[in-house]
Amino acid sequence: MGAWQPRRPEALDAAMASVRLGPDSVGAHDALWKAAAMNGRSGLTRQAVHETLRIDPQNAWALGLRTEFAAFEASAPPLTGARAVVVVTVPRSERLVPQVLFWVALVPTLLTVWSERAAIRA
Structure with a gap:
């Protein structure tokens, strides 16, 4: 484990603070995306991409990620039975x-x- 890994939550807190201070800054949402991805917060990564596209609808980085998210969701098998229960309850x-x-x-x-x-x- 690298020395920087225990500090991932701090990076996420700093990125969230940067978004609070500059809610219309593409750079702040980019930092939030990176920190959220390092912390395994997929919902927050999607929110950062969505907000980036709200600010700059032609942002190539965010458009590429949105395409990757859509491709991943399209290739994922549907949740059924016990797997769906586990996902909901855990x-x-x-x-x-x-x-x-x-x-x-x-x-x-x-x-x-x-x-x-x-x-x-x-």
Whole structure:
């Protein structure tokens, strides 16, 4: 892991601040797109592209990305059955899922240790 990777959330915060300070700046939305992409925030990347096209409808970068998004969505298989349920029920937060998995693994271990400790004292 590079030294810059833990600072990705800071980059996202800075990019969001730049958009707040310059909402009609293509450069601010470009920075937001990059920071959101590094943080896995696909909805925010799409919003940045949309806002760039609102400001400059002929922006080649944003038009290219919009085309890539459309091609990706067209090639994706439709969600059906259990896959759709998993997508809907699993939270999108990158921080929440590892925390939930940590506690799901830790709680049974703690309960085992606690019950064995009680058995040893008895």
